[in-house]
Every structure is written in C-alpha cells, then in structure tokens.
Amino acid sequence: MIDIKTHPCFNKEAKGKYARVHLPVAPQCNIHCNYCKRDFDCVNESRPGVTSEVLSPEQALAYTIRLKEKMPNLSVVGIAGPGDPFANPIQTMTTLRLIRKEFPEMILCLSSNGLNVLPYVDELAELKVSHVTITINATEAETLSQLYKWVRFEKRGYFGKQAAEILLKNQLGAIRALKRAGITVKANTIVVPGINDGKVIDVAKKMKELGVDLMNTIPLYPVEGTPFEDFEEPSPKMMKELRQEIKDYLPPMTHCARCRADAVGLLGQDDAEAKRILSEVSNLSVNLDESRPNVAVASYEGLLVNQHLGEAQQLFIFRETPNGYKLVEQRPTPKPGAGNSRWEELGGVISDCRALLVGGIGPSPSSIIGRSGIKIVEMTGLIDEGLDAVYKGKELKTLKKADVFKCGSECSGKGTGCG
Numbered sequence: 001m002i003d004i005k006t007h008p009c010f011n012k013e014a015k016g017k018y019a020r021v022h023l024p025v026a027p028q029c030n031i032h033c034n035y036c037k038r039d040f041d042c043v044n045e046s047r048p049g050v051t052s053e054v055l056s057p058e059q060a061l062a063y064t065i066r067l068k069e070k071m072p073n074l075s076v077v078g079i080a081g082p083g084d085p086f087a088n089p090i091q092t093m094t095t096l097r098l099i100r101k102e103f104p105e106m107i108l109c110l111s112s113n114g115l116n117v118l119p120y121v122d123e124l125a126e127l128k129v130s131h132v133t134i135t136i137n138a139t140e141a142e143t144l145s146q147l148y149k150w151v152r153f154e155k156r157g158y159f160g161k162q163a164a165e166i167l168l169k170n171q172l173g174a175i176r177a178l179k180r181a182g183i184t185v186k187a188n189t190i191v192v193p194g195i196n197d198g199k200v201i202d203v204a205k206k207m208k209e210l211g212v213d214l215m216n217t218i219p220l221y222p223v224e225g226t227p228f229e230d231f232e233e234p235s236p237k238m239m240k241e242l243r244q245e246i247k248d249y250l251p252p253m254t255h256c257a258r259c260r261a262d263a264v265g266l267l268g269q270d271d272a273e274a275k276r277i278l279s280e281v282s283n284l285s286v287n288l289d290e291s292r293p294n295v296a297v298a299s300y301e302g303l304l305v306n307q308h309l310g311e312a313q314q315l316f317i318f319r320e321t322p323n324g325y326k327l328v329e330q331r332p333t334p335k336p337g338a339g340n341s342r343w344e345e346l347g348g349v350i351s352d353c354r355a356l357l358v359g360g361i362g363p364s365p366s367s368i369i370g371r372s373g374i375k376i377v378e379m380t381g382l383i384d385e386g387l388d389a390v391y392k393g394k395e396l397k398t399l400k401k402a403d404v405f406k407c408g409s410e411c412s413g414k415g416t417g418c419g
Helices: 057-070 089-102 118-126 160-180 200-210 236-246 272-282 340-349 363-371 383-392
Strands: 019-022 031-033 074-079 107-112 129-135 148-153 156-158 184-191 214-219 264-266 294-297 314-321 324-332 353-358 375-378
Touching: 019 057, 057 074, 057 089, 057 272, 074 089, 089 107, 089 118, 089 363, 089 375, 118 129, 118 160, 118 363, 129 160, 148 160, 156 160, 160 184, 160 200, 184 200, 184 236, 200 214, 200 236, 214 236, 264 272, 294 383, 314 383, 324 383, 340 363, 353 383, 363 375, 375 383
Parallel strands: 019 074, 074 107, 107 129, 129 184, 184 214, 294 353, 353 375
Antiparallel strands: 019 264, 031 148, 148 156, 294 314, 314 324
C-alpha cells in the first residue's frame, strides 16, 4: 500500500526519515526560463536543472533497484528533469511504468512547468502518481513574458506575450485536470525581485481557487550565463513575509532544498555514494526482453526512420542475426478510425517486438503501446542506427527534432489517422 505521508517534500515530518530520488531521464525542455541554465556535469552545484548523468528508463529502473537495496527508507521516486518530464514524455512515462511495476508501494511524483502535462493526466492517475508539482510564476501574461524567452508547444515556437498566454493556459488546465484526478498538487513560484515579487499573492489566490494543496515560494538563484545573472536574490526577510501572507490562502512549504535533477537521499542531505552508483548505472547496457526478438520501424522506404506512426500503413520488422540486421517482413497496421482500440490492436500486431522506432507519435498511442512493454524510440535517421541503439545499447545521435515532421502537428493520437 502506498503511504503518501512518507513524502518528505509534501510532509515536513517525513523530511529526516524518508529518502527520495530524482531520476534524470528527461534532458529536453520545452520552455526557456530566464533564470535557468541546465548543466549535466556540475557535481558541486545544487539547484534544479543540474545532473551528473542522464539515464534511459531501463537504466533508471536498475538505479532505483540498487538504491532501494542501499536505502530501505527510500519512499519516493520523482522525475524533475534536468529538462521537463513532459518535453520528454516517452522517457518519462516509460520510466514511471517500469518503476510502478517493480515497486507497487513506491510514491511516484513529478515536477513540471505544466505546458504539456494535460495529455498524460489519465495515465498518471492509472499509475497512481500521487504528487505533481507545477511551477507557475504569475497569473497574467504580461509578467510571465518577462520571465521566459520562448515556449515551444505542439511543434511551434512562441515568444513574448503569446508564449506566456499559451504557457499559462496549459498550466491552469493541467492543474484543474490533476485535481479532478485526485492527485496532490504543489505550486512552485520562483520569486524574482522587480518582476513577479508583487504578484505572488495573486498566484496564491488563484491556486486556492483551483484546489492546489501546497505552495512553495522559491527565491531566485542568480545563475551565471542567464539573463537574470545580475539580479539580486530575495532576502530571507522578504521570503518570510511572503510565506506569512500565503498562509491566508494555502499552506506554505518552508523546507525546500532546491534539489538537483539527480538528487538522492534525505532532503538536503544528498547521498555521496549514490552519485557513484548513478555513474556506474549510466554506463550499463540494459538488456530488453529477449523473448521479443524483433524491432518494428515506421518508414516510407525501409532505409530511414522517417514516418509518423499515425500515417504508417505498414511497419518494417527487423531482427538481429549473426550476419547483421535482417528485414523479416512488412506488417500492415490496423486501419484508422477505431480510436484507441487501433493502438491496442497494433500492440498485439507487434507483440513479438521489443521496440518500435518512429519518426513521430502521439500521446495516446505512446501510452497504450508502451504499456505492453514495447520500448518506443522517437527519432529520425538510418534504421541501422536505431537498431544499434536497441540491440547494442549504442548512443542514439539522430534523435528527432521537434520541427522535422509537419504531419501530425494537429494529431489527436486517437487512431483516426493523420489529417
């Protein structure tokens, strides 16, 4: 049984008793914050966006298993970057599925900017993700436009007030959906003097209206190389006064440790040995299900991974042999128009495949096919390179760029085909 009272970030009494781990499986981000700089190799800097390694979902599971053996008091597995979990939805949701299957009693949580959370709320609830943090820094676009350089949503880039409006609309929609699903929501607000410090109480009022459970005000951490590097960090006095005002609306969090994307151990007391384990696991080649010998590929001609799953009328099926990769057959995909049952049927069609290589995929097929244990790899480039990544664990350097495919930009992922 999941005991949500053992989450140290949401329950101050659990802070010194229960450990948590952030699994760094989400390297990409879909917004550009003027206060954020994401580094993957700075072991001495403790702040969000920083990690020593980036793991695959399978490596993340192996890492969690080893950590649980070392720390029996590990109660929480979270994903908080180093980018945004839902700018990397395939990696994020695959990791959550793997962890939930292995650890049915574990608390699962996420920290996101909220831009792309909405399509995944139903599956988060199915996986019993109990806690989600949304960073929301203002409730009106004029202020938000000063905090973000750009927003990328549904394969398009936005700037200025338009970017802020899109971000805010999706954040509020995500919070409403999360609360309807019975998920505990914490609002994080980064306090930037001269920009949004006078707007924090407006955020608290709105969050109370939406049923948010907890609010965490975080003082700006000026980071060298960011537009806000010369801003002054809010004083402890300012932060204390803000939290006192927030009490009129929501319980304020007072023990935030501004954790890294690979934080592990007790809150504020990261475990040094765990860093060594993280490094070791990042070099592991984790074997997939050997009972599934094949890999399915969405391709126009059988040479490149270059097709969106929604428009694929057939999939190329490959297998590794002693003489290299062999094209086994071409299998037709279920016809469009059947809604989500199309993707359930497709999961059966390729049930002998350990992975699916696609040029693009929507949230619904990704979720439904992923539940069957098939690894989804979204990429562009040579099929052989994708097969090397699956069979040999080689680094994939031909990851899909968000603007490569114009097909599917309005894709609902409901199995009705591409328009």
